[in-house]
Amino acid sequence: MERFVIALSRIMAVIAAAAIVVLMSAIVVDVTGRYFTNSSVPAMLEISEGSLVVAIFFALPWAGVTGAHVAVTIVSSRVGPGWNRVFDLVVWVFCSLVVAWLTVASGTRAMSATRLNETRMGLVQWPVWPLRWIIAFGFAVLLLVCLVNLVRSLRGRAVLGAETSEESVSTETVFPPVPTERE
Template sequence: MGAPADPRGSVVDRAIRRMSAALGVIAAGALVVLMLATVLDVIVRWITRASVPGMIEVAETALVASVFLGLAWTSVQGGHVAVSIVTDRLRPGAARVVSALVWAVNTGMLAWLGYASVHRAALSTALAETRFGLVQWPVWPLRWIIAAGLALWTIVALVNLLRVLRGGVAYGEDREVVADV
């Protein structure tokens, strides 16, 4: 038997958990901003019958941040929907092969999306891309938020692939809830 596992996890595990938690906190803060902006806009509309200028842009920005910065944290916590109808019926070795294949495809797709997002963010930054509405709003920072969120989520998927290949479980698999239907 090998040495007992470090309960704190490896350096990589701790770094991924800290980075994803930090981005998750920012995502939660963006969700609070979205909520407060919506409440403010509703109150102002009720009183003045007019929206607060720029509120749509603030809401869009907060929504992008809350979604993309929370992806890695949700994955580490096992919060994404998982369907195990196939792997539950397989022997453990075959289930591990299927899981590794799924994580390999997931990692490849996320890497491709991340690459495309970084390319698009760089182009958007070079062009100083803005959104025109009632308020001129910069779009390029949002594109970097998307790229950062996808980059960390890609790293989480890659680490999950490596964990499964080594005979372990992916992040969050130990927290999965089984629904009896």
């Protein structure tokens, strides 16, 4: 299951990176079009919004797998491994519950948007319901990452990305040791 989640997250990260390229290209085309024609290129805003949704919600699982999310180690760096296991368990249970709720809520919203054929009215009529499914799918895969990390925590193993999420600056760099008289 871990390999599947990691592989799926990696594929989604590549798609998210491609969406960022699409977003940048749409902005360049729109700015260039505005410069030469004094008006916006039709559908560029909608393409930018759609690619931004893909970039954000398809990158979330990869951040969970690689440990690229925000980590605050004020407490965990000062306690032993036993307490850190307890912290990991609490964090991944909480994350799993919250992300499960987000998955259900966004899935319900996506079903409603699909049923209503939700569209955005702008320069062009743009369907919004596919983006709702992208959000729900991104949360669903993030939930799988949370559950994998919860199981790893329960088994006493390091969570995914733990080896890459270590602080790049050691505490000795931030808080240098106080010199003694012998030094």
